[in-house]
Amino acid sequence: MQIDEENLEAYALGCGLLGGGGGGETRTAVLMAREAIREHGPIEVAGLGDLADDDFLMPCGLLGAPTVSLEKVPARDEGDRLVAAVQELTGRAVAALMCVEIGGSNGLFPLIWAVRRGLPVVDADGAGRAFPQLLQMSMHVTGVPVAPVVLTDERHNVVTLGGEITTHWAERLCRSTAVAFGGRACAAMFTMDAKQARRAAVTGSVSHALSLGELLVRHRTDPFGALSEKPGVVVLARGKIADVVRVTQGGFARGSAIVHGTGDDRGRMIRVEFQNENLVAIEDGQVVATTPTVICLLDDTTAEAVATEELQFGQRVAVVLLPCDDVWHSPEGLEVAGPRAFGYDIDVTRPAGVR
Amino acid sequence: MQIDEENLEAYALGCGLLGGGGGGETRTAVLMAREAIREHGPIEVAGLGDLADDDFLMPCGLLGAPTVSLEKVPARDEGDRLVAAVQELTGRAVAALMCVEIGGSNGLFPLIWAVRRGLPVVDADGAGRAFPQLLQMSMHVTGVPVAPVVLTDERHNVVTLGGEITTHWAERLCRSTAVAFGGRACAAMFTMDAKQARRAAVTGSVSHALSLGELLVRHRTDPFGALSEKPGVVVLARGKIADVVRVTQGGFARGSAIVHGTGDDRGRMIRVEFQNENLVAIEDGQVVATTPTVICLLDDTTAEAVATEELQFGQRVAVVLLPCDDVWHSPEGLEVAGPRAFGYDIDVTRPAGVR
Numbered sequence: 052m053q054i055d056e057e058n059l060e061a062y063a064l065g066c067g068l069l070g071g072g073g074g075g076e077t078r079t080a081v082l083m084a085r086e087a088i089r090e091h092g093p094i095e096v097a098g099l100g101d102l103a104d105d106d107f108l109m110p111c112g113l114l115g116a117p118t119v120s121l122e123k124v125p126a127r128d129e130g131d132r133l134v135a136a137v138q139e140l141t142g143r144a145v146a147a148l149m150c151v152e153i154g155g156s157n158g159l160f161p162l163i164w165a166v167r168r169g170l171p172v173v174d175a176d177g178a179g180r181a182f183p184q185l186l187q188m189s190m191h192v193t194g195v196p197v198a199p200v201v202l203t204d205e206r207h208n209v210v211t212l213g214g215e216i217t218t219h220w221a222e223r224l225c226r227s228t229a230v231a232f233g234g235r236a237c238a239a240m241f242t243m244d245a246k247q248a249r250r251a252a253v254t255g256s257v258s259h260a261l262s263l264g265e266l267l268v269r270h271r272t273d274p275f276g277a278l279s280e281k282p283g284v285v286v287l288a289r290g291k292i293a294d295v296v297r298v299t300q301g302g303f304a305r306g307s308a309i310v311h312g313t314g315d316d317r318g319r320m321i322r323v324e325f326q327n328e329n330l331v332a333i334e335d336g337q338v339v340a341t342t343p344t345v346i347c348l349l350d351d352t353t354a355e356a357v358a359t360e361e362l363q364f365g366q367r368v369a370v371v372l373l374p375c376d377d378v379w380h381s382p383e384g385l386e387v388a389g390p391r392a393f394g395y396d397i398d399v400t401r402p403a404g405v406r
Numbered sequence: 407m408q409i410d411e412e413n414l415e416a417y418a419l420g421c422g423l424l425g426g427g428g429g430g431e432t433r434t435a436v437l438m439a440r441e442a443i444r445e446h447g448p449i450e451v452a453g454l455g456d457l458a459d460d461d462f463l464m465p466c467g468l469l470g471a472p473t474v475s476l477e478k479v480p481a482r483d484e485g486d487r488l489v490a491a492v493q494e495l496t497g498r499a500v501a502a503l504m505c506v507e508i509g510g511s512n513g514l515f516p517l518i519w520a521v522r523r524g525l526p527v528v529d530a531d532g533a534g535r536a537f538p539q540l541l542q543m544s545m546h547v548t549g550v551p552v553a554p555v556v557l558t559d560e561r562h563n564v565v566t567l568g569g570e571i572t573t574h575w576a577e578r579l580c581r582s583t584a585v586a587f588g589g590r591a592c593a594a595m596f597t598m599d600a601k602q603a604r605r606a607a608v609t610g611s612v613s614h615a616l617s618l619g620e621l622l623v624r625h626r627t628d629p630f631g632a633l634s635e636k637p638g639v640v641v642l643a644r645g646k647i648a649d650v651v652r653v654t655q656g657g658f659a660r661g662s663a664i665v666h667g668t669g670d671d672r673g674r675m676i677r678v679e680f681q682n683e684n685l686v687a688i689e690d691g692q693v694v695a696t697t698p699t700v701i702c703l704l705d706d707t708t709a710e711a712v713a714t715e716e717l718q719f720g721q722r723v724a725v726v727l728l729p730c731d732d733v734w735h736s737p738e739g740l741e742v743a744g745p746r747a748f749g750y751d752i753d754v755t756r757p758a759g760v761r
Binding site for chain 1: 562564569571581585
């Protein structure tokens with residue numbers, strides 16, 4: 052499989068959907084990906100099964116507050132520094148890159164970095180969606196060591212985390228480093244062999260994002276009808292945004308949005324709470340969906356996911372729920388990615404229709 | 407020269423004086439140094455002239471808010487991790503350690519780390535006193551690259567800073583890492599050859615601290631008389647502390663203390679402002695001394711320097727000024743360590759008596 056100029060837009064749409072919104076950073080990433088494809092050719096996507104057992108994978112992406120990326124644009128060569136540092140630290144040649152998470156711009160940057168170096172990206176990721184923290188990666192849940200962690204920025208600063216560092220401490224140090232970098236850092240972590248990745252990563256993520264995006268492109272006139280026919284997908288309501296509260300705090304974009312139903316949904320009110328990604332949907336005081344289910348706010352006309360940092364009063368949106376990978380419904384997955392992991396003292400909730 | 411059980415207390419007194427106060431962290435360091443000497447023998451202090459030109463030196467110490475160390479005690483093996491990481495990053499064997507600054511506990515920890523590894527410490531440091539920031543090190547002023555920087559804590563976390571990092575960015579990232587570690591980090595930086603150090607470091611710092619401390623020990627009954635006979639030293643006033651304001655903020659202990667004169671100094675009022683170290687002394691609205699001159703508050707009975715984090719209402723103190731190394735009165739030195747570098751829009755001031 053390849054990501055080329057033809058299917059790039061569809062793929063980015065799918066990443067936006069799985070990330071609960073792509074936003075300005077995803078649009079920047081699409082432009083950078085198109086430029087990279089024109090210069091280096093299509094991005095090769097390798098199935099984990101096609102790699103040798105000991106092929107060395109570098110999961111990577113951006114971390115911090117995506118809000119910041121609207122002004123702080125990557126310099127393009129961050130991936131080169133990540134690969135160089137990981138190879139020097141481990142003494143191993145990186146065979147392929149992997150998205151730490153498929154959702155949002157993190158479904159795109161690793162592809163740009165890969166094609167620039169002539170490497171493939173694997174059809175897998177560490178979440179099957181997007182999550183705000185390192186603890187919420189399938190590699191952590193399945194016991195892959197987080198170190199060495201490499202962080203870099205557009206100024207050629209390189210920070211590495213090692214020693215006997217835990218994922219918890221890596222999260223804390225990555226966050227403080229991203230804040231010191233100016234709010235956003237490019238990072239590599241959880242390096243592993245392809246054999247390990249077959250067990251530890253969420254497989255098929257790139258092709259899943261592409262097929263979701265292609266579905267939206269094929270059904271431009273009725274995207275919500277097409278989406279609701281997908282097994283496990285629920286279009287909860289359509290309406291307009293009546294209020295948004297948002298702060299950029301400690302490297303996260305936190306807040307909530309209130310959607311007033313319109314049309315058939317007139318009279319309904321849904322509140323969506325987010326921390327970089329949407330975490331909880333509440334209707335009339337009742338929790339209707341929680342993380343780890345993917346909660347999206349899609350533009351009511353284009354069906355493009357609206358990033359939490361771009362939500363605004365008056366916007367017409369649809370609240371859509373997508374299923375997540377089974378790893379997140381395991382006890383270990385729920386411990387780090389269920390509502391209680393984010394400070395909500397509520398049980399996991401998903402409507403009957405969400406697989 | 408050696409630091410052994412006999413002269414350790416005097417040496418620590420001198421470090422406290424040059425650091426504008428040692429405090430609880432220095433007392434912890436003295437206990438750890440005594441333990442290390444009992445276990446490994448006296449600490450060897452090598453003159454920079456006695457080392458081969460290409461002997462590789464590792465300047466090191468603690469950074470962050472010293473206040474924190476009253477509760478967050480080092481684990482002893484931080485130095486081993488610093489040496490191991492520096493050797494791995496540079497591919498060179500460390501021949502000797504050096505104090506990043508002689509003042510306060512940073513005059514002691516590198517000695518503990520050195521003797522544990524059977525290495526000498528050099529009779530030099532990066533300041534000739536103590537300063538709160540990396541920019542205020544003679545190696546920065548004289549153009550030694552700061553990278554690689556290694557930071558570690560008592561939990562075996564290891565963070566390294568590299569790439570094309572500047573001292574400014576290293577300062578920013580060290581600070582955020584120290585805060586993430588819990589307020590204090592052990593660090594190595596500005597690694598260099600002995601030949602470079604002869605030009606870039608402040609030489610004779612360890613022996614200077616020891617001789618100052620021995621002077622105080624020899625004149626226990628009249629320490630201020632003995633101090634004021636030293637060329638360039640001024641005992642500004644004696645009195646008691648009438649007010650202290652202090653916050654721990656962004657990895658620094660910031661604040662000010664007001665000293666009301668007593669005895670011959672009755673009626674005088676001196677305000678000392680600090681940011682980890684004392685920076686400005688003001689009498690009746692007139693600036694009488696500023697950084698880079700060393701401004702100390704000494705216990706009026708023992709002549710032991712009182713750390714900024716231990717100043718309290720009612721304490722009897724003497725305000726003492728000590729000269730600093732000439733490097734700090736150079737244009738490059740004043741740019742990073744003069745009053746304007748700390749946000750005070752005033753010129754460098756020192757009483758006529760301070761050399």
